[in-house]
Amino acid sequence: MSVTDQLLTLAAVIVGAIMSFAATSLNERQRSRREEAARWAGEKLDAYLETWLACNRSLVDAKNRVHQQMRAELGIPGKFLPRDLEQPYDPKLPAPADAESTASR
Numbered sequence: 001m002s003v004t005d006q007l008l009t010l011a012a013v014i015v016g017a018i019m020s021f022a023a024t025s026l027n028e029r030q031r032s033r034r035e036e037a038a039r040w041a042g043e044k045l046d047a048y049l050e051t052w053l054a055c056n057r058s059l060v061d062a063k064n065r066v067h068q069q070m071r072a073e074l075g076i077p078g079k080f081l082p083r084d085l086e087q088p089y090d091p092k093l094p095a096p097a098d099a100e101s102t103a104s105r
Contacts, residue, residue: 071077
């Protein structure tokens with residue numbers, strides 16, 4: 001084998017090694033990006049859930065405060081649900097919870 005053949009073989013091996021390294025590096029970079037995107041997707045979902053729960057709690061608290069104010073202004077004792085306000089309040093009638101317990105007797 002001549003020196004030229006040996007240099008060509010060595011050059012082919014070096015080019016092959018560089019191409020193999022480049023392909024492996026690109027594949028590894030894509031895999032790590034996919035894993036990072038999946039991890040961030042899970043974290044974003046958790047953050048969205050926490051935000052939604054906090055907003056929901058705030059809305060429920062605000063609704064409860066409004067209902068308490070309405071009950072106080074209307075002079076309705078106890079904890080009635082808003083649908084109980086559709087009927088006029090009569091202090092002679094038992095509270096809805098008491099009415100259900102006396103109806104089951």
